[in-house]
Amino acid sequence: MNRIILISGFQPFGGESINPSYEAVKRLPEEIDGFRIEKLELPVVFGRAAEEFMERLKALEPAAAVSVGQAGGRKGITPELIGVNMDNDRIPDNDGNQPVWELIAPGGADGIFSRLPVQEMTDAMAEAGLPASVSTTAGAYVCNDIMYRVLAATAESGLPYGFIHVPYVPEQVKDKPEEPSMPLEDITKGLEICLRTLIKALDK
Amino acid sequence: MNRIILISGFQPFGGESINPSYEAVKRLPEEIDGFRIEKLELPVVFGRAAEEFMERLKALEPAAAVSVGQAGGRKGITPELIGVNMDNDRIPDNDGNQPVWELIAPGGADGIFSRLPVQEMTDAMAEAGLPASVSTTAGAYVCNDIMYRVLAATAESGLPYGFIHVPYVPEQVKDKPEEPSMPLEDITKGLEICLRTLIKALDK
């Protein structure tokens, strides 16, 4: 086991000029509790995001891996419970794909649970005064797509892997006071807490 | 195949005096498009709700079955995509059980897809001017518990079965204007449209 954790964020999409997921990921320390933190920015494209992630995963052979994505409308940082075998999108991805309730992997499992300590991560963030909860749905967009695909591809190895959704940052919603958001600093702090919690579990 | 559809709603819970799910179910016609509509009111109890539902299912041998439950906070009628193998509750059920991230069926599939035509149901409700969308999470409470258990128990027969969440009715939120709700009449109309859509699929 290499003392490496691979963590990915996404490029901006849907007309946004930033994506808080990669903004926060890139602000994470280079090393946490003796683990090298390898950061990766992914395209918001069904299938291709997972491909690029898997390539890097094979090259690095990290001890664990995490993907992070933006979930507009969420009120806190939400580790995801399960990835589902379904693609559906209301807006095209950054390559123009817009699947309508299509199976990701015909014949594959309907859903696959995260292999991250989602409840412990959530508790640790709450302890630190951050809004956080376990989410029971990653949606059916590119975020769920990468989560399901990577969980399926690493099913045999049992690699600790999962997905964490983060809210908008305030500058994305400055003309929409009804939309919840979270300071980038808090998102970054929350992700760091998630990684420390994950490392504690790995080191047990 | 008996020309029967079994449909269940729930008893009130969480301090509420009514549960719009059974209120709407009991207002459905006794017969729709040549199918007898069998109605069942279930206790909000992990495990037991599914047991009572399965008993009735075995006695009736219906052509299809549907469970309906309340999802406070939802803005429309939402057929559920998937049931997940997980129980977790922030408030005790009506028997005092309060599981914390427990597998429903250790060794069972992580998730099982609905066998109802969820997109067609949603489209038909939208066509009729009702707020409706497919939901990708039934939560991890008693609603998801019955959905998962019944889908697991009928996996072999492939019985068309699934779960539909409905919003609060206005009288439940009259002192909380920030909570969305839907007139009971609209909920009932929406469920009837779902059943007609289901019957059309069965008759194909």
Next chain:
Amino acid sequence: MNRIILISGFQPFGGESINPSYEAVKRLPEEIDGFRIEKLELPVVFGRAAEEFMERLKALEPAAAVSVGQAGGRKGITPELIGVNMDNDRIPDNDGNQPVWELIAPGGADGIFSRLPVQEMTDAMAEAGLPASVSTTAGAYVCNDIMYRVLAATAESGLPYGFIHVPYVPEQVKDKPEEPSMPLEDITKGLEICLRTLIKALDK
């Protein structure tokens, strides 16, 4: 006193192709409880909406008047408590005006209360099973602008006048399941109940 009630709705704005306010207004009966219901469609333009409304008001000399507008994000029908002396908009109106925290009437009252029976209207809608509540803010857009201007212009006569906000209809939010909406039929029914409640108050 002419047994007439003037009621206005708005044209579509903000990229929408319909505006539920006028859609509902135009579906109201031509007569309610012996009062002729005069309907008016207004442009979404600061100042001009009020001008066109006042012109019609002077021509008709109705017993009471009501303006109706769309409030995206609202969960029910909301009679407004007060109009405020302030224009501010995040998006330009249909004539390209985009005021930033400008007084509507320098030297005018900061706020003016509705002269409609807002609580009675709300109670009557709730009684009929519709989501409804009194709102304490009409915002600072064209809706508030007409409300404030007409209340100011009719301050001396004390004309029963006020504003009612209505939610989106489902077709406006069909790709945004997180947005609340209300069937057009329910909105129309709610407005009719408001008018009946108003007429009852007038006839006292």
Next chain:
Amino acid sequence: MNRIILISGFQPFGGESINPSYEAVKRLPEEIDGFRIEKLELPVVFGRAAEEFMERLKALEPAAAVSVGQAGGRKGITPELIGVNMDNDRIPDNDGNQPVWELIAPGGADGIFSRLPVQEMTDAMAEAGLPASVSTTAGAYVCNDIMYRVLAATAESGLPYGFIHVPYVPEQVKDKPEEPSMPLEDITKGLEICLRTLIKALDK
């Protein structure tokens, strides 16, 4: 002019064990930009909150004053535009009063604008990466009650005074992931930015 700013928060209410408004107020520095910051905790009681605030105001003769209160459901820090002459509450205050659409001051103005630089405060908080917006309603509970009463009582002197609403903190909503919240540290930082903005305006 004494180089003092009086700032109040509230005691817990509605079954909560803390109130983020006073929690944040008490964490503010004792001095900001040469102004002494005087902190006051107020009871959540219609009328009495304003009385206790006015007493302290008379004793201190500060250059400006601010009241802060909790607004469950808000997504950011929201300086209020206007106080309205209306009390209405869905739950009793901490003395058991529960007014139903009662005028605060019969014969008084319907609404009175804040005399704080609400837009500048909001811009400064946004600049610092915090969720913030100007709110056009302080509701009709004790928060609005104190805002209206103090604005009315200081109308002649024109004392810079106004009200700022703050969201829940995460620990208040840990079992309700649908409720927005904000870390206490961020709320405190936001209020400090508001005070600095206010002082800049005073010193002009």
